[in-house]
Amino acid sequence: MGKSVCEEAFKLSKEEVFDKSMTYWNSGKTKEWLDLKIDLLIGKREGYYFWDMDGKKLMDVHINGGTYSLGHRNPEVIEALKEATDYVDIGNHHFPSPLKAMLAETVIKASPEGMKHVIYGSSGGEIVDFALKCARAATKRKKIVCIQNAYHGHTGLAVAAGNDRYSKIFLADKGPDEYIKVPFNDVAAMEEALKGGDVAAAILETIPATYGFLMPEEGYLPAVKALCEKYGTLYIADEVQTGLMRSGEMWAITKYGVTPDIIVTSKGFSGGIYPISAAILNEKASYWMTQDGSAHMATFGGAELGCACALKVFEILNRPETKKNIDFISDYLRKGLDKIREENPDIFTGIRQCGTIMGLEFAGKEGAIPVMQHLYQNGVWAIYSQLDPHVLQFKPGILASKEYCDELLEKMEKGIREAREDILAQA
Numbered sequence: 001m002g003k004s005v006c007e008e009a010f011k012l013s014k015e016e017v018f019d020k021s022m023t024y025w026n027s028g029k030t031k032e033w034l035d036l037k038i039d040l041l042i043g044k045r046e047g048y049y050f051w052d053m054d055g056k057k058l059m060d061v062h063i064n065g066g067t068y069s070l071g072h073r074n075p076e077v078i079e080a081l082k083e084a085t086d087y088v089d090i091g092n093h094h095f096p097s098p099l100k101a102m103l104a105e106t107v108i109k110a111s112p113e114g115m116k117h118v119i120y121g122s123s124g125g126e127i128v129d130f131a132l133k134c135a136r137a138a139t140k141r142k143k144i145v146c147i148q149n150a151y152h153g154h155t156g157l158a159v160a161a162g163n164d165r166y167s168k169i170f171l172a173d174k175g176p177d178e179y180i181k182v183p184f185n186d187v188a189a190m191e192e193a194l195k196g197g198d199v200a201a202a203i204l205e206t207i208p209a210t211y212g213f214l215m216p217e218e219g220y221l222p223a224v225k226a227l228c229e230k231y232g233t234l235y236i237a238d239e240v241q242t243g244l245m246r247s248g249e250m251w252a253i254t255k256y257g258v259t260p261d262i263i264v265t266s267k268g269f270s271g272g273i274y275p276i277s278a279a280i281l282n283e284k285a286s287y288w289m290t291q292d293g294s295a296h297m298a299t300f301g302g303a304e305l306g307c308a309c310a311l312k313v314f315e316i317l318n319r320p321e322t323k324k325n326i327d328f329i330s331d332y333l334r335k336g337l338d339k340i341r342e343e344n345p346d347i348f349t350g351i352r353q354c355g356t357i358m359g360l361e362f363a364g365k366e367g368a369i370p371v372m373q374h375l376y377q378n379g380v381w382a383i384y385s386q387l388d389p390h391v392l393q394f395k396p397g398i399l400a401s402k403e404y405c406d407e408l409l410e411k412m413e414k415g416i417r418e419a420r421e422d423i424l425a426q427a
Contacts, residue, residue: 010053013053017053018030018041036373040381041053041054045073046071048061048072048396048404050072050381058381059411060072060381061381061382061395061397061408062393063397064267065209065267066246067268067272068268068271070271070272072272073272077271077309079312080311081305088304088305090299090300091302091303091304093298093299093300097302099304099307099311100120100307103302103311103314107278107280111250111280112251113259116286117286118278118280119279119286119301120276120277120278120302120307121276121278121298122277122298122300122303123266123275123277124152124153124158124264125152126155126158127264127266127277127279128158128203128236129153129155131201131236131264131285132161132236133157134234135201138234139200139201139232142200143200144179145179145180145181145194145199145201145203146182147204148183148184149184149387149388150162150181150184150210150211151163151387152203152205152238152240153240160172161179165387180199184204184208184216187223187227190224194227194233197232201233201234201235201261202236204235204237205241206239207242207252207357209393210386210387211388212361212385212391213385213391214388222257224258235260235262236263237260237262238264239251239253240264241267243268244269245326246355246356247354248355250317251263252355252357261281261282261285262279262280262285264277265277265279266278269310270309271309271310276301276309277301278310316399322399325398325399325400326355326398329402332405333356333408333409337360337394340409340413340416343413344420346363346420347362347363347371347419347420348362348363348416348420352391356395358393358396359385359391359392359393362392363390364423366389367389368384368389368390368392370423371384371392371416371419372392373419374422375419377415378415380412380415382394382395
């Protein structure tokens with residue numbers, strides 16, 4: 001037997017890891033976090049905690065955008081993966097398989113009426129690309145309407161549908177005028193973009209995550225859906241960060257009374273254990289299959305090991321006690337956060353919430369950054385919103401216990417209070 005790769009890797013010191021990362025990996029990203037005084041290198045991880053390589057214990061309310069909604073290394077999902085390795089590998093993307101078929105049926109049954117087919121990918125960006133291709137195939141149009149300050153991933157079509165921060169550096173904003181960007185919550189702007197009758201799809205994150213979980217105004221999403229139907233445009237709901245029960249419903253879009261043409265999901269789809277994503281399509285969006293079912297392929301899309309993990313994830317999500325727990329912690333944490341906000345009203349200015357999807361607003365254009373830093377020092381990992389850094393992304397896991405919530409609120413209170421003292425001292 002050869003030596004353990006993980007044992008060898010975790011023998012490295014933090015200094016060695018940072019040095020190798022600066023030299024061989026992504027020097028810009030490594031430096032960015034170090035400049036923010038976040039010297040985090042994740043070692044041990046379990047449930048809604050992880051430990052820095054130097055032993056510092058942190059509560060994880062970033063959960064990597066929802067990837068670890070069921071906790072780090074969820075034992076049931078890991079057991080499903082281990083069991084699957086006794087039977088399968090990634091499989092062959094050309095052919096059906098029992099696991100792919102079972103998972104597709106499970107997902108359709110958990111989705112709005114009218115959804116017919118599931119196609120798999122390996123990442124969120126990849127599956128967004130696929131969804132946009134489906135819309136173009138179905139409508140025979142090329143234009144895409146998306147939201148200013150959106151984020152849909154970093155692959156070719158997806159990155160062009162996102163904010164210029166991610167597209168401009170790679171010249172993804174320099175092609176033909178195929179992407180029309182409109183403000184979120186602006187029905188008139190959406191109609192102006194769609195009324196020419198030449199738009200293939202409108203793609204929206206149900207609640208824009210990287211934009212700080214800006215909440216849809218009452219009636220906005222249904223109005224967008226009605227406009228899409230009026231002008232023959234497909235509606236794509238990006239549920240990569242808001243789906244899988246995080247809102248209290250399997251898909252957040254259904255809370256707003258909207259049935260889209262396509263839903264895309266990734267991140268927590270396999271509990272953070274194996275890369276897999278999916279697009280859920282209605283009959284119109286899956287039109288291309290009747291013309292050429294092999295027109296789209298992905299070698300690792302729907303890897304059978306990932307399907308086994310996702311099946312276990314959906315089993316957990318569909319348990320009545322899971323829904324009950326989501327409702328409890330959404331309410332319990334909100335009450336605790338409201339109390340903290342009342343004690344720090346000059347810096348803690350608002351809370352955006354839909355279930356366990358929360359954005360905490362802080363005073364100042366970049367007010368969430370010092371709060372993030374002080375929370376980190378107090379053992380809480382929450383990240384600022386890159387496209388609106390006055391908002392802190394706060395994403396508790398859906399299986400968290402009351403004891404965990406109590407510990408979290410205690411540390412949140414201390415970290416926010418210390419951030420306030422620091423901010424006022426520098427004013």
